[in-house]
Amino acid sequence: MAVKLSLKTELDVPVEVDGIVPSVVGGKTLEEIQSLEVYHGNRVVKLGEIFNVSLEEGEENLLICEGDFSKVKWLGKGMDGGKILVRGNVGPHCGAFMKGGEITVEGHADDYLGAEMVEGVITVTGNAGSYTGAAYHGSMNGMKGGKILLEGNAGSYLGEKMKEGYIEVRGNAGDFVGYKMSGGKIVILGDSGITGAAMKGGEITVKGKCELPPSLKEEDGKYVGDILEGGKGVVITG
Template sequence: MKKIILDAKQSGVPPMDFIGVKLEDWLARTADEISRWRLPSVEREISVGDVWTVSVESLSHDESPVLLMRGDCSRVDGLGHQHRRGRIIVEGNIGRHCGACMTGGLIEVHGDAGDAAGSTVGTRGVGMNGGVLRINGNAGDLAGHRMRRGQLVISGNVGDGVASWQVAGTIRVGGSVGAQVAYGMRRGTLILHRPIELPSARFTEPIELTTPFAELIGIDREQTWSVSRGDRSIGGIGEVWMTDQSSLVKIQS
């Protein structure tokens, strides 16, 4: 297997669309061939080698393939679209639609992510459908929109519409959330480490959480956790888990 490394040649990578790039498509290519791969940008196509220094390292046969991107990629959209195997690691920020429609593997961002992380894109009705997307910073709006399977972990804050129209899967947010939390949620689990006041028209009153699965995903059971279910306005039965309710934050419904 291979480890493909992209080192940014400048402090800020120009706007680029990675939606047509699959890690598996690059595994059979040399560093020079990857350097010549052309990607859409705002006004013209740009070669990968114009922006990054490309290197390839060999891994043992039983290791998962890796794409490592170093540098500020906050204007790179669509990274990991339909990703299904291997690891994508970003040492820096990433743009919109990171992990959109992914079905497997791991994507880890050591920085912030733009809007629609782990979400759908274009006219597709299903967003993230498997795998693990881990964002160690903040994320923008519509994270996990129409998510069906997998795990989305955001260590920092997230914008509006997190878990909107979520069908299944697990989303975990360590920081604050914006408005319209879990709007249209059908099933799945949203775990919030900072409690909020959910609108009573859409979610049940919180009750104490009792489940053996908490330990499996690293939830601290020394804290008091609660669960609310919804979105009741559409007959949804998703679950929102929250920590201690004594410091609720009221948000826009």
């Protein structure tokens, strides 16, 4: 049985749903799921107070989020398997620290999509905000594995401090793509802003136009650097 959530009413302040992941809701009764706790601003509320919860025919460990979830934060945080399908937009930190499974967003995602994720696949049909696959402030590493696929555009700081894994953006990306990245791959089919700054390793491919800092050095038609970091990162353009 799949679990389906939809918002009872439009949200005023955001709801934080870390902990509501497929492996937790899977196999539980409707009542059990409804009584799981989430944060609504400074109040701890039951999941069932905010969302209509229903069980539907479908895959085991599938969580369906129906409607505009753009005020729902931390969806799929640290999830370790199963599937989340969002039929609408989703709020910040979706899939952050994810360890496995799949998230599909049929809409737009916000900041910190898949931040510091370790494994798993995130697919977004629309755009994502800033810090996609990036590190949180103070962390040594961003994304450490897995895949993020964006059909639309990415904001700034895409893959900041990325260590391993793969990010593909079909649209454009903002500034500081792969900032301080040390490994992994980023592919951008559209244009990007400042790209490869402070890069230590890994590879970025930009099919459209991109802007490089002067500290990337041209070698055999590629750009290598950041030479100020003694970096061995590669940016491939065109």
